[in-house]
Amino acid sequence: MARDKNSEDFIGPIRRLLVGLLVLALVGLFLVWRIDSPRVERLRAATIDAVVPSFSWAMAPITGAANLVSDFQSYQQLRAQNQDLRRELQQMRAWREAALQLEQENAKLLDLNNVSLDPKLTVVTGVVITDSGSPFRQSVLVNVGARDGILDGWPTMDAIGLVGRIAGVGQNSSRVMLLTDTSSRIPVTIQPSGQRAILAGDNSLNPPLEFLEDATLVRPGDRVVSSGDGGVFPADLLVGQVALGTDNRLRVRLAADYQRLEFLRVLRSQPHERIGDPGNLLTPEAEFFGPAAVNPAALSASGFGDG
């Protein structure tokens, strides 16, 4: 013991100083993050961009083993699955007929209305590389980034429904914040009634609907689509179905398959042109005839109308 303590005496103070400096540097980084978060988040995106794609070879055996296990489980349940699929297939045949008829009708109506769907809504498809790795954050990393022209805030879908939005873009990868993340807030419309609400992620599989104006107009099974409110997302992207949670809150059963996100489509959503003052569209700015320099406050005070 005594010898150990003596031998540490040379190196002890210097080491303690260095460790102190190390801890100070780490705490300093944290403070810088707190003060100037976007800059450090860009550093984070760059770090992840540099590190994670090189992990893919290491991840292959893990995902392969997981696939093997799930395949084995599905072999075990083959018979039950087969019956389920047959039953579903019968239902789907009926739906297919209905869908074909509706498609024809829809095409006719669109033709009559001469509607052009938004031509700017093209997609970039990416593959999910990793998830967030933490039970507290719900996000995945996809292998498309600034190189492919991805921008922050673009909506991301799987084959069916909305999955999340781009939050953080690196050169070769970008992060998709899922709808289930606690900081995800999406304006939505509930379809037959047209009620507006906010879909607020709360780290559970079925996020609750908040700020519903009239909950009595909404019933479980209603379709939830994104609303174009606030220019956040393009309108009418399918989000899911309303469901009544066990806590008696209205929640959304998401249409996207969250169990295994593999390919994600990032929609190139261009911001719509905003019309700030509709009056100017019809006539240019009115020229002012009359006595110069009339005080508008005096005008409105004397009840002259809105000038």
Place this chain on the structure above:
Amino acid sequence: MAEWADSKTWLNRLVFIALAFVLIVIDLAPLDTRPSLWAAPDVLLAATLAWVARKPSYVPVFIIAMIMLLTDFLFLRPPGLWAALVVVLSETIRRQHREFRNMPFLVEWGTIAFGIVAITVINRIVLAVVMAPEAPLAPTLVEMVATILVYPLVLVAAHFIFGVSRMSPGEVGSKGQVL
């Protein structure tokens, strides 16, 4: 510390880095992207503390800081804070590792558990003070308790798989240096 390292120590440092890499990759693999109701133990933290308590020369403080900072970045935690706390905790344990040698295991486990609880609480307090977004409380507590419970298992794995066990009194390195 680095001055005293022989080739065996260097090899074991590389083994620890490889282990940390594997643990990080397992955490990152997108096996199930649904939110989970409970949190898995932080095996990387348990392994780091186990290695520091048993063979501190295998995990220099610089390696701990780098790995923890990397996980801060990868796992979307506030960068730097958790790394700093783990470095401080590991230094505290490093200073006590000679006393651990003579103590019953329960005392060591208790010390480690106290340390994990302390850094979890300090982490939350600091985040609350600077008004940074915090993780939900329940999974944090579950993760903390799970990490404490998994510590003995990590020790068993460290002993039988990686050959990291308590130093016997008077044990020296291959060139007779003090470990």
